[in-house]
Structure formats: C-alpha cells, structure tokens
Amino acid sequence: MSVISVNGPLKKMHTQLDSDGLAHYELELGDTRVPLSELLNHQLTLVASGEIFCVLCGRKTKKSFSQGHCYPCFTRSASCDICMVSPEKCHFDQGTCREPEWAQSFCFNEHVVYVANSSDPKVGITRATQIPTRWVDQGASWAKPIFRVATRQLAGLIETELKPHISDKTRWQAMLKGAPTEVDLTALAAELTAIVMPYANTLNEQHGPSAVRALLGGGDAEPVKVISYPVVQYPSKIKSLNLDKQPILSGRLTGIKGQYLMFGDEVFNVRKFSGYQVQLEISE
Known part of the structure; x- marks a missing residue:
C-alpha cells in the first residue's frame, strides 16, 4: 500500500467552484496544498505534533486564540478585534483602530x-x-x-x-x-x-x-x-474531532463541506485548528 506524507501547520482549506457549482478543496499544510476532493474514500491520518504556530506572525504559541493566533496577535491585531465579528461596531472614526493601514485595505472596500x-x-x-x-x-x-x-x-x-x-x-x-x-x-x-x-x-x-x-x-x-459539495456519505450522527484531545485522527474521507472533513459520523473543523503542526498521511 502506497502512503504519501506531508507536514506543516494547518491553514483554512482553499476552495474553488467549477462551472457546475461543485466545490473543490485543497488542504493547506504550510506551503503545500493537497487536493482533497480527489481523495474521497481514501484513508487519511492526521498526526498533531503538539506545536502551534501563529497564523499571523509565525511565532510558536502554547495556545491558539481565535483560530490560530498567538495571544499578542489576538490582543493587538485588527483582524481579531470586536469589529470583525460585529462590523457595525467599527471604531475607526474614533481613532482607536488597532491597525489603520490594514483597515483601509480590508474594511474600506466593497462588501x-x-x-x-x-x-x-x-x-x-x-x-x-x-x-x-x-x-x-x-x-x-x-x-x-x-x-x-x-x-x-x-x-x-x-x-x-x-x-x-x-x-x-x-x-x-x-x-x-x-x-x-x-x-x-x-x-x-x-x-x-x-x-x-x-x-x-x-x-x-x-x-x-x-x-x-x-x-x-x-x-x-x-x-x-x-453550490454542491464533494460528499459520498453524509453523517447521520455527528461527533466532533479535536486535536487537543485526540492528536491522532484517522479514517476514510467520506466528504468535505464548509471547512469540515467528514470521516463517517466523525467530523473535523480544519479552520478551528489553523496553525497546528500536523503530519498528513494518505493511503489508498
């Protein structure tokens, strides 16, 4: 049985729609993108090393805040401010924006x-x-x-x-x-x-x-x-997988939807564990 192995910190899955409205997914591990939509029914194993790297500054952090940020970035970055969750609470005009230059490019454009x-x-x-x-x-x-x-x-x-x-x-x-x-x-x-x-x-x-x-x-x-999704079997009951509690996840990939991988009735939220150093193994 051939096994492919890839290492790197997890990132939010990259997505693209084809002309028929079918979503295609790539799992990002550092600088490597793995085309997941082609791996339905393959056995995937994710092994977390226990290391977490901030998705903004890259520094090693003991704990992830707001989907992959170290604590300093979580408290100082505009992308983690309250106005990201509640845009109506924008405080740019009050002169208290955490990163005014970033806000000019992110917030002051067409939505x-x-x-x-x-x-x-x-x-x-x-x-x-x-x-x-x-x-x-x-x-x-x-x-x-x-x-x-x-x-x-x-x-x-x-x-x-x-x-x-x-x-x-x-x-x-x-x-x-x-x-x-x-x-x-x-x-x-x-x-x-x-x-x-x-x-x-x-x-x-x-x-x-x-x-x-x-x-x-x-x-x-x-x-x-x-929009449709690459799913061969939807779960009937859902168990959420957590790398903090279970550092080794393994199963047959039965579907991908949103930012979730499906392994039968078990699902894994990739975005939630952004920054976690992971080894991905793929087998037939």
Whole structure:
C-alpha cells in the first residue's frame, strides 16, 4: 500500500467552484496544498505534533486564540478585534483602530450583504472579492447577494437591521447532515430588501448616494448561486474531532463541506485548528 506524507501547520482549506457549482478543496499544510476532493474514500491520518504556530506572525504559541493566533496577535491585531465579528461596531472614526493601514485595505472596500441557505435561510456579509469563497466556507447550498455597500461597517449596519427578520447563524451540525430544504431566495431577498430600504436610504443620505446599493431589478440583479459539495456519505450522527484531545485522527474521507472533513459520523473543523503542526498521511 502506497502512503504519501506531508507536514506543516494547518491553514483554512482553499476552495474553488467549477462551472457546475461543485466545490473543490485543497488542504493547506504550510506551503503545500493537497487536493482533497480527489481523495474521497481514501484513508487519511492526521498526526498533531503538539506545536502551534501563529497564523499571523509565525511565532510558536502554547495556545491558539481565535483560530490560530498567538495571544499578542489576538490582543493587538485588527483582524481579531470586536469589529470583525460585529462590523457595525467599527471604531475607526474614533481613532482607536488597532491597525489603520490594514483597515483601509480590508474594511474600506466593497462588501456584499447576502442571503444564503446552509442549514436554514440566513443573512451574512463578506468582502466582494470573497464571493463565492465565503459561501463555500459556510457550507451554503444556495446564496444570493442583496446589497453592495461601500464599507464593512455599512454592511454590518444593514445586517443588524435585518437580524430581527432573519437569522445570521448557521446550524453547523444540520449543515453537515446534507442539503437543507430549498427556499426561494429570490422572493426572500425581495422581502428583506423592502424591509430595509428606508434605512438604506438614510445611510445613503449620510454616506453618499451609492454607499448602499440594492441588487434587485435591472442590471444590478444577481442570480441565486447553487453550490454542491464533494460528499459520498453524509453523517447521520455527528461527533466532533479535536486535536487537543485526540492528536491522532484517522479514517476514510467520506466528504468535505464548509471547512469540515467528514470521516463517517466523525467530523473535523480544519479552520478551528489553523496553525497546528500536523503530519498528513494518505493511503489508498
């Protein structure tokens, strides 16, 4: 039996959609990318060395914070600040941004407010350049942009306005058990747009006439994106695998969805363990 071995710190899986909407995955271990979608039904073994390296500065850390950061980066980096989770709480204008130059390139560019269906209909935001990556990372089966906005904070403000009417969460266990019940996202998008337009108009008065742009009719309308995943068998019951408790994980790869690897009823969240030094062994 031939065995291939690769070493390196884990990174979030790289994803790409083909012309049919099928997600393709590559597992990143340091500078090496392993094409996982081609390895369905192969035996994979992940062995954690016990070492963790910060995904930002690269220093060795005893504990991972916020998906792979050392404590200094977690407390000082703008990418770990509260406004990353709650963009409406942006404090750049107050002069207290942790990294103003980083924020200029990350936060002050076009973002998209979207509706998606991973486990249930939900609202979300992402940088325009992260479509469709963000949808794949969340395991969405269908997704549709509803607003394009000038900044991350404006996207957060629109999302917050919509939260009383639609969830902003994904039920990850339900997402991993298969495709959700199909919902007419075009009709839902129209309904949510009508609800939030008065507030969007107010934001345009404050920030400029094109700061918030609805994507409904005409040339701005964007279709529903349909996404499928490389899965040969969805889990019926879910057991979450944890490298801190079980440093050696081994099983037949039965599927990949979101940022999860499926080994029968056991699932492994790759992104959660970013920075962990791992040896991957692949056998037929």
